[in-house]
Amino acid sequence: MNGARIVAAARSWIGTPYLHQASVKGAGCDCLGLLRGVWREVIGAEPEVVPPYSRDWSEPQGDEALLRAALRHLRAKPVHAEVPGDVLLFRMREGAVAKHLGLQAKAGEAACFIHAYSGHGVIESALSAPWRRRLVARFAFPTGRT
Known part of the structure; x- marks a missing residue:
């Protein structure tokens, strides 16, 4: 899967307001909704219905539902193997379930990612030390689909 195409699709969502459980460019999305929307743009139909x-x-059950879903549909990568277009999965606090997603836009010293963040909408943020400490998994989009 072409990382530049994924990044371009994700950047086209910047400015979309944050809206829990939504996935509509320009109207509203959450972090999963952003990933779902980019998937539809670069791959096609979503692989499963999101309940x-x-x-x-x-969190109350300690259920890693988002991590399991990512493992079903994306290709796991080493956390430090940065490539633009990667899907990033974060724990928002130590000991909590992983529940925030983003898409890597740039790698290296100027690393940044695109994500839908409550109170901000879809934005591009530096992949700073605090974000890197929260990063628990990295994935690539599946290959062989266009």
């Missing part, structure tokens, strides 16, 4: 989910993303 309703709460803002706590299975």
Whole structure:
């Protein structure tokens, strides 16, 4: 899968307001909705129906639902093998389930990622030390589909 195409698709969502469980460019999305929208643009139909989910993303049960879904549909990579277009999965606090997603836009010293963030909408942020500490998994889009 072409990383530049993924990054261009993700950047086209910048400015979309944050809206929990939504996935409509320009109207609203959350972090999963952004990933779903980019998937539809670069691959096609989504691989499964996303069930309703709460803002706590299975935290009370300690259920790694988002991580399991990523493992079903994306290719796992080493966390430090940065490539633009990668899907990033974060824990928002130590000991919590992984529940935030972003798409790597640039690698290296100027590393940054695109994500839908509550209170901000879809933005591009530096992949700073605090974000890197939260990063728990990195994935590539599947190959062989266009």
